Amino acid sequence: MSLADQQRQPQPLTGSALFVGVICLAMANFLAILDTTIANVSISNIAGSLGVSTSQGTYVITSYAVAEAISVPLTGWLSSRFGSVRVFVTCFVFFGVFSLLCGLANSMTTLVMCRVMLGFSGGPLMPLSQTLMIRIFPKNKSHTAIGIWSMTTLVAPITGPIIGGMLCDHYSWPYIFFCKVPFALIAGFACWQLLRKFETKTEKSRIDVVGLVMLVVWVAALQIMLDEGKNLDWFESNKIIMLAIIAAVGFVAFLIWELTERNPVVDLRVFRHRGFSMSMITLSLGFGSFFSIAVITPLWLQIYMGYTATISGFATAFMGILAFFMAPVIAEVSSRFDARPFVFVGVLWLGIWTFVRSYANLDMTFFQISWPIFFQGIGMPLFFVPLTGIALGCVGEREIYSAAGLMNFIRTLSGAFATSMVNTSWEKETRYIHSELAGLTDQHGVATHAMQAGGMSLGQVRSSIDWLVQKQSVMVATNQLFMVIAVIFIVAACFIWLAPKPKHAVDASASH
Incomplete structure (x- = not known):
């Protein structure tokens, strides 16, 4: 200048x-x-x-x-x-x-x-x-x-x-x-x-109008399919089949167009860098898993544990306390050394504590629920902060801003897709476990007779037992889902080792 x-x-x-x-x-x-x-x-x-x-x-x-x-x-x-x-x-x-x-x-x-x-x-x-x-x-x-x-x-x-x-x-x-x-x-x-x-x-x-239209079409079709699939019995519905076809064809067409367009709305060419590609796999799996537990936790606490929205908000927010204070330190330290071990430990840490949380029960106190969430927060800055340096440090200097925009796009989209998929899995597993437990509950009618003797009508007894079964079903389904999410965290952590060490340092301002 x-x-x-x-x-x-x-x-x-x-x-x-x-x-x-x-x-x-x-x-x-x-x-x-x-x-x-x-x-x-x-x-x-x-x-x-x-x-x-x-x-x-x-x-x-x-x-x-x-x-x-x-x-x-x-x-x-x-x-x-x-x-x-x-x-x-x-x-x-x-x-x-x-x-x-x-x-x-x-x-x-x-x-x-x-x-x-x-x-x-x-x-x-x-x-x-x-x-x-x-x-x-x-x-x-x-x-x-x-x-x-x-x-x-x-x-x-x-x-x-x-x-x-x-x-x-x-x-x-x-x-x-x-x-x-x-x-x-x-x-x-x-x-x-x-x-x-x-x-x-x-x-x-x-502006790449064609690319933008394709982006909107396939993303919207996929999201609607994920949101509505559980209500329409998935591929038993013609609507879901049609949405799946539109999403698949739209995605393939989007890839072909964006890779051949001179000024694409999303520059997919940065995926030719192995470090960026592996970082994005880690990001999509890790952030999707993180957002899944962030969505399920308050729903479980409010509906089945009797927490108010305020108290469930405090419990969920515990994850961010240590992350807030550690982020500047992690940013400084990870910039001086190879960032891959930081990301690996961070994502693995999130997975380990998710596994710990998969042993929850309905008798837990607020403290018993919140302290694992509190310590799980240590993994957040270890995951997010160094990963940015790896992803953007593996692309060319002129590609940093395109890569940063694509990184934001993938992160946000991963959260949206994960929310739909985890809710579908949660409800489906709860229904299955409920049907299994219902056939095993009070087979000899002992509890029913005892509750009727206490003054409850048959309808009240059945409603009460069904609610108890439902709460236990949700608890088992939640724990099973957390175990699966823990495994996904561990897989995501391993992918970062497939990324090479970044070629150059990246200014943090380029990441957003």
């Missing part, structure tokens, strides 16, 4: 302007990530209020995640076409508007549609908030900007279940969406006032 170009660059913010700018940009990243977990503990409340099953209630999670995953690859094109500040502020304001509409929704269909639009709005906020954060800081303080941004990335998933639980218990589920509206609108307006001078140059760049 010439001296004249450097002089034309806007000067970094200082003083109170820098403080407000940091708060507003951090707020955008915080809210976008918060939305991935704030609804986890509220699923049963939302489902009950809107008259749908809890499995249908998980559409609130998957719809946002899928829409967010699709919008992330578009961030680069949108920024070059309309300007990064304009795109950021527009998405921020829309995020507030659609949060309001989510809270006002009176049916699951309306809520899911609003959540899709919320995901489209939230996707670009994460990468743009970081790049703008770096731009408003002096160059010698860029690591401070990255540190602040990373802190919000870790805090948001921790506080999501707590905020969601408290709002559901003390108010009602719409407030988990209403609470974000004033922050998004006010911070969005402040960002426009402060950051206009940092607007990037625009150009009429071409």
Whole structure:
């Protein structure tokens, strides 16, 4: 860059302007990530209020995640076409508007549609908030900007279940969406006032429309198939067969098109690097497993253990406490050594503690449930932080931003798919175990006679016994599922050794 170009660059913010700018940009990243977990503990409340099953209630999670995953690859094109500040502020304001509409929704269909639009709005906020954060800081303080941004990335998933639980218990589920509206609108307006001078140059760049349409088609078809399969008896349904064909054909066509297109919406050529490919396998398996246990745990605690949304939120959030304090240390240490052992130990640690949690029972106290979750959190920074360095360190310098966008896409999509699959498996296994236990329970009618002698009617007795059987069935199914997830964690940990040692160090700012 010439001296004249450097002089034309806007000067970094200082003083109170820098403080407000940091708060507003951090707020955008915080809210976008918060939305991935704030609804986890509220699923049963939302489902009950809107008259749908809890499995249908998980559409609130998957719809946002899928829409967010699709919008992330578009961030680069949108920024070059309309300007990064304009795109950021527009998405921020829309995020507030659609949060309001989510809270006002009176049916699951309306809520899911609003959540899709919320995901489209939230996707670009994460990468743009970081790049703008770096731009408003002096160059010698860029690591401070990255540190602040990373802190919000870790805090948001921790506080999501707590905020969601408290709002559901003390108010009602719409407030988990209403609470974000004033922050998004006010911070969005402040960002426009402060950051206009940092607007990037625009150009009429071409977008890969065909690739984008194919992406939306196969991802949407696959997600709908996963969500609806359990309700339609899977491939006994013509609808599921059709969705499977569309997803398969769409995916193959998408691969062929993106690998031959000059300016693809998702640059799949980076998969030619073995280190990146192996890292993505580890990421998809590991993050999918992690998100699965994060979804199941609050549902089990609320429906079958009698916990309130607030208490289940606190139990789930324990996983993030140690991760929050360890992340900066892991980032510093793993950058000096081979990062593969860190990832291996982190994912293996998550698997070991998932296996420990597979021995749960209905008589456990809050402490007995939460302490394994607390120690399991050690694996999170060991897994996520070094893996980024490995994945991006194995690609070419010019491919880093494409690889980073693809990494975000895979991570978000893995969470959405895992949510659907784990809910399907959980319900299917519960029904099977329930049918097995029902035939073995009170075969001689001793318990029935005793309960009737205590004043209960036959209908009350049957209902009571069925509920006891159901609780035990869910407990056994949950433990079995956790054992399977533990194995997947272990397999994911082993894949990282197939990746070579990274060729070069990567700035953490490139990862988002």
